[in-house]
Amino acid sequence: MIRHRPPEELLLGYAAGTLPEPLALVIAAHAALCPESAEEILRLESVGGGLLAGIDPAALESGALERTLAALEHGDRPAPAALSPTPETRALLPPPVWPYVKGNLLSVQWRRRGFHIETAPLVADGAHRTAFLLRVTGGHPVPHHTHKGAELTLVLAGAYSDAGVSYSPGDIQVADPTIDHRPVAKPGEDCICIVALEAPLRFTGPIGRFANPFVKL
Amino acid sequence: MLTEAATALILADPAAPNARLRRPMIDSAANPRSAASAPGGSDKMGALLAAVAARRDRAAFAELFAFFAPRIKAYMMRSGAAADLAEDLAQEAMIQVWRRAESFDPSRAAASTWIYTIARNKRIDRLRRERQPLLTEEEYLGAMGEPERGDMAAERRETESSIARSLDALPEDQAIVVRLAFYEDKSHADIAAELSLPLGTVKSRIRLALNRLRGIIEDRVR
Numbered sequence: 138m139i140r141h142r143p144p145e146e147l148l149l150g151y152a153a154g155t156l157p158e159p160l161a162l163v164i165a166a167h168a169a170l171c172p173e174s175a176e177e178i179l180r181l182e183s184v185g186g187g188l189l190a191g192i193d194p195a196a197l198e199s200g201a202l203e204r205t206l207a208a209l210e211h212g213d214r215p216a217p218a219a220l221s222p223t224p225e226t227r228a229l230l231p232p233p234v235w236p237y238v239k240g241n242l243l244s245v246q247w248r249r250r251g252f253h254i255e256t257a258p259l260v261a262d263g264a265h266r267t268a269f270l271l272r273v274t275g276g277h278p279v280p281h282h283t284h285k286g287a288e289l290t291l292v293l294a295g296a297y298s299d300a301g302v303s304y305s306p307g308d309i310q311v312a313d314p315t316i317d318h319r320p321v322a323k324p325g326e327d328c329i330c331i332v333a334l335e336a337p338l339r340f341t342g343p344i345g346r347f348a349n350p351f352v353k354l
Numbered sequence: 355m356l357t358e359a360a361t362a363l364i365l366a367d368p369a370a371p372n373a374r375l376r377r378p379m380i381d382s383a384a385n386p387r388s389a390a391s392a393p394g395g396s397d398k399m400g401a402l403l404a405a406v407a408a409r410r411d412r413a414a415f416a417e418l419f420a421f422f423a424p425r426i427k428a429y430m431m432r433s434g435a436a437a438d439l440a441e442d443l444a445q446e447a448m449i450q451v452w453r454r455a456e457s458f459d460p461s462r463a464a465a466s467t468w469i470y471t472i473a474r475n476k477r478i479d480r481l482r483r484e485r486q487p488l489l490t491e492e493e494y495l496g497a498m499g500e501p502e503r504g505d506m507a508a509e510r511r512e513t514e515s516s517i518a519r520s521l522d523a524l525p526e527d528q529a530i531v532v533r534l535a536f537y538e539d540k541s542h543a544d545i546a547a548e549l550s551l552p553l554g555t556v557k558s559r560i561r562l563a564l565n566r567l568r569g570i571i572e573d574r575v576r
Contacts, residue, residue, distance in 0.1 A: 186467030194424030
């Protein structure tokens with residue numbers, strides 16, 4: 138059961154199309170796992186539909202319809218080949234993420250970030266906002282860190298706890314820049330998450346500070 | 355001219371529970387400017403889309419085009435596109451409506467919602483040069499488990515005209531933040547800067563407006 142859902146501002150941002158792509162990816166992946174959030178997005182999109190129907194129209198240039206009809210004559214572009222993800226991709230990743238790994242989880246480039254931490258990039262925009270997969274060995278922490286911007290974490294497998302709160306598959310944690318935290322993966326299973334960052338992390342612990350120059354998340 | 359219900363809404367205490375406000379808005383006579391009485395009445399648009407999907411019906415497409423293309427152009431211009439780019443994007447979006455008409459599922463969303471998502475994704479693709487991670491119909495269905503009943507969808511379609519009406523009826527300070535959030539690709543922080551308002555005020559106005567709109571939607575869907 139999903140216990141931690143994103144704040145409405147983020148669902149609205151997805152529906153309105155104003156979220157940067159890395160954040161939108163995490164929200165879409167969450168919504169694919171959470172019927173309640175998916176339904177909420179659809180409701181907010183129907184607000185968008187109502188707004189579009191009610192907007193004051195802008196006059197088109199003359200001949201716009203004829204030009205568009207002529208463009209239809211050029212034949213339907215062949216539909217892009219349907220993405221058929223590999224079984225291990227399907228097992229771990231929700232559908233919105235499939236295109237970001239080209240349908241193949243094995244194609245992602247895992248990089249070691251610490252003794253028990255690996256990451257694999259999914260998407261980055263030009264403003265240091267990124268989304269990546271994070272794998273933490275069961276029972277181990279992500280060192281103390283803080284952020285300049287928001288950090289969105291969606292659990293895909295395993296679980297972790299942060300300041301006494303546990304997060305399980307489908308749950309989203311939103312950490313704002315005021316939080317200095319040290320999430321710990323639950324013992325047993327590796328914890329795999331999708332994380333989106335609005336700005337690079339800053340590690341604050343003694344080891345973390347040393348690692349900063351090497352960590353480009 | 356304000357309808358009686360709209361006046362009641364504007365005069366109402368924003369903190370009052372939505373339940374008190376919902377009924378009058380829905381049952382009120384349609385505002386003449388709203389989508390309900392415009393050619394955008396959703397069932398008709400859905401039927402036109404179905405005709406395009408079933409038999410590549412060009413006359414149906416021309417009707418869809420006449421209603422939506424000028425509105426998509428206006429939406430693109432509000433998002434910062436110059437007029438000629440907005441015109442191109444409106445045509446491209448309508449071409450996509452033609453090509454993807456088969457994937458329109460009237461049991462999921464109204465025609466204008468589906469076309470809105472096409473226009474939105476086109477805007478992100480062309481104006482921001484990013485892509486919108488897609489929640490396709492199948493993906494939604496996967497997340498939803500059971501496909502929903504058709505009558506729920508019909509009720510949701512009705513809500514769109516209610517939404518257009520209630521947007522007209524929202525207090526201006528709330529309507530403006532919702533329009534900025536949806537149309538102009540503005541983050542809450544941008545809106546706060548533009549209106550010289552504290553961020554918290556922008557957030558609470560958006561929340562108030564959405565609560566009202568959502569009250570209407572939920573009333574109809576449940």
